[in-house]
Amino acid sequence: MILLDAGTSLRRAWIASAVIYSATSQFAYLAVVQAGGSELAAIAAGWIVASRFGILAVAITRIFRDGVLLKAVAAVHAFDINAGLGLAQPDRSRAKRAFWAATLAMMVGWFIGITVGTFLGDVMGDTQRFGIDALFPAALLAIVGNALRTRNGLVAGAVGALICGLLIPVAPAGIPIILSVGGVAAAIALERNDVT
Amino acid sequence: MTTVAIVALAAGVWGQRLAGMFLVGPLLDRRPVLAQAASLIPAAVICAVIVQLSIADGKSLVIDERLAGLAVAGVLVWRKAPFIVIVVAAAATTAALRAIA
Secondary structure, three states, X not given: OHHHHOOOOHHHHHHXXXXXXXXXXXXXXXXXXXXXXXXXXXXXXXXXXXXHHHHHHHHHHHOOOOOHXXXXXXXXXXXXXXXXXXXXXXXXXXXXXXXHHHHHHHHHHHHHHHHHHHHHHHHHOXXXXXXXXXXXXXXXXXXXXXXXXXXXHHHHHHHHHHHHHHHOOOOOOOHHHHHOOHHHHHHHHHHHHHHO | OOHHHHHHHHHHHHHHHHXXXXXXXXXXXXXXXXXXXXXXXXXXXXXXXXXXXXXXXXXXXXXXXXXXXXXXXXXHHHOOOOHHHHHHHHHHHHHHHHHHO
């Protein structure tokens, strides 16, 4: 839906969502493009945001120990919900079952969601009137909500947001988002300070 | 969105997932500080994207109806509301304020 907002064709928007298989990466890319940033900066922003999935894949290595193909399929499907459900199970066989059940439900939901979203975006025309542009930051906030409940996550997020906000008026578009990883350094430095 | 961008983003997402499973997972087991740093990147960068999408207009910072929607979302996230409630409430708040203005 946000892709249509940015002037991408219907079919291309659907394909992008299906192929990239990540809403957050698309949000990051488009945030930079809409701000007038270069293609390279936009892709870089999408990549950094996608590190979330690398981390989720790392987390589920505890559930999936053997079978290269099985591990690969699990890795590309790891999202917060199925990984969280899987890791909450007491043993590995139950963890696997919970993971795949949640994965199937989410996959169906994702493809229904992008299809409905694509056509809805087309039918609605002026999506701004319906506040659709406010929907995306809200979705991101919901995604990052759990991380912000930990102290380190909150510091990293707040400093990252601050860096971005301060740099937007002065730096080329896209750079503020990329440099926001400095929030991580702030969180770790603060924690070190506490310990000593 | 260009084809190059679609391919590059897909490579970034799929590649990092596979790298996480097969390379980084075993590596980070031995380096806890690195693991901690990596786990904090999404929080920092996603918050930055939120800022970009909610208060930036080109190169200037503006406070408009989008921020009100985000504030409502913030309260709902804090109260652990369901995802669909959060996004619909945010969009509705922004749309309502625009309708009044």
